Amino acid sequence: MKNWKKWAAPAGLILILILVWELAVRVNGIPLYVLPAPSQVIRSLIADRATLAGHAGVTVMEALAGMAIALVLALALGMAMDAFPAVKNGLYPILVVTQTVPMIVLAPILIIYLGFGLTPKILTVVLMCFFPIVVSFTDAMGQMDEEYVHLVRSFGAGKWQVYRLVKIPAAVPGLVSGLKVAATYSISGAVVGEWIGAQSGLGYYLIRVKNSYMLDKVFACVLVIVALSLCMNGVIRLYQMVSMPYGEKKD
Numbered sequence: 001m002k003n004w005k006k007w008a009a010p011a012g013l014i015l016i017l018i019l020v021w022e023l024a025v026r027v028n029g030i031p032l033y034v035l036p037a038p039s040q041v042i043r044s045l046i047a048d049r050a051t052l053a054g055h056a057g058v059t060v061m062e063a064l065a066g067m068a069i070a071l072v073l074a075l076a077l078g079m080a081m082d083a084f085p086a087v088k089n090g091l092y093p094i095l096v097v098t099q100t101v102p103m104i105v106l107a108p109i110l111i112i113y114l115g116f117g118l119t120p121k122i123l124t125v126v127l128m129c130f131f132p133i134v135v136s137f138t139d140a141m142g143q144m145d146e147e148y149v150h151l152v153r154s155f156g157a158g159k160w161q162v163y164r165l166v167k168i169p170a171a172v173p174g175l176v177s178g179l180k181v182a183a184t185y186s187i188s189g190a191v192v193g194e195w196i197g198a199q200s201g202l203g204y205y206l207i208r209v210k211n212s213y214m215l216d217k218v219f220a221c222v223l224v225i226v227a228l229s230l231c232m233n234g235v236i237r238l239y240q241m242v243s244m245p246y247g248e249k250k251d
Contacts, residue, residue, distance in 0.1 A: 036216035045220040051205070052224050058201040059194065060228060062118060063186035066125020067232075070182060073126070074134035078171075079163060081134075082141045092138075099131055103189065107196045121193030121201070128189035129182035133175065140174025141167050176240050183232035187225055202228075 018038050024030070025037040032040060045052070081088035103124060110120035148166045157165060187202075194203025202225055209217035 032216060033213045034215070036219055040216045041219040041223065044214075044216040045223060048217060048220060052202075052221065055200055055202045055205045056224055056228060059187060059190045059203070059225075062121045062190040062193070062201065063125055063228075063232065065118075066122045066189060067129055067179075067182060067186050069122065070126045070129035070133055071179070074130055074137055074178070078134050078137040078141065079168075081138050082167070083159070083163075088138070095131055095134065098127075103128055103192050104195075107192055110193070111197045116197045116199070120196075121190055121198065124193035125186050125189035128185045128192075132181040132185070133178040136174045136178025136181075137171055140171035143174075144170045173244060176236060176244070180233055180236045180240075183236045184229050186232055187229045191225060 022037050022039060025035055030037075036044075077091070081091060106127065107120070107124055110123055114120040114123065144167060148170070149162055152162055152166050190201065191203035191206070194201035195207055198204040202221055206218060206221045206225075209221065
């Protein structure tokens with residue numbers, strides 16, 4: 001019941017905005033190339049579902065590959081920064097500075113050096129997803145009570161065993177929080193890479209229909225991108241509910 005009340009207000013507001021949008025287009029006779037009605041967007045979504053599904057499969061594959069690489073790198077670098085303060089002091093400010101550079105600026109450079117294959121698209125996802133994961137993971141390990149570390153060391157645990165038995169499990173909630181942010185960014189990262197140069201994917205499809213002024217198809221593609229981003233975030237939330245049910249209820 002509480003969850004229903006939580007989502008009722010935003011869902012109702014979105015429904016009202018869609019109805020106003022539909023009426024405004026119909027009453028004022030706004031042409032399709034200026035602003036499509038929601039009903040026209042839905043029709044395009046249904047009519048082009050096979051094409052959109054094919055492009056969506058490419059984008060999701062790039063997003064999943066980039067997320068996996070970003071996760072592995074974040075775990076390795078996060079443990080390195082936690083174990084060696086000099087590494088954290090040297091790398092942490094650089095990681096923060098890298099986030100001030102828009103990805104739309106870096107994407108063309110990646111295309112120049114890496115070509116038009118999958119590599120620059122996956123690397124774009126990695127660059128967008130890596131930062132929230134590594135920062136959340138590192139901060140979670142740094143905030144852990146050191147008494148637990150002293151306890152396992154008193155039983156003869158080595159440095160790696162401390163991470164395996166105490167620090168990594170304790171940092172999982174923070175890691176999951178970073179993964180939720182990164183998962184939402186992953187689809188956008190893949191789309192940005194496809195904007196610059198690609199032969200398939202939702203970013204490629206979006207540019208193609210935009211150049212043809214088929215705005216109903218543009219909005220349909222945007223809906224697919226939003227839905228996939230929410231699904232990626234939902235997968236992480238589902239994992240959180242299954243692996244940490246009590247922590248999820250507190251949220």
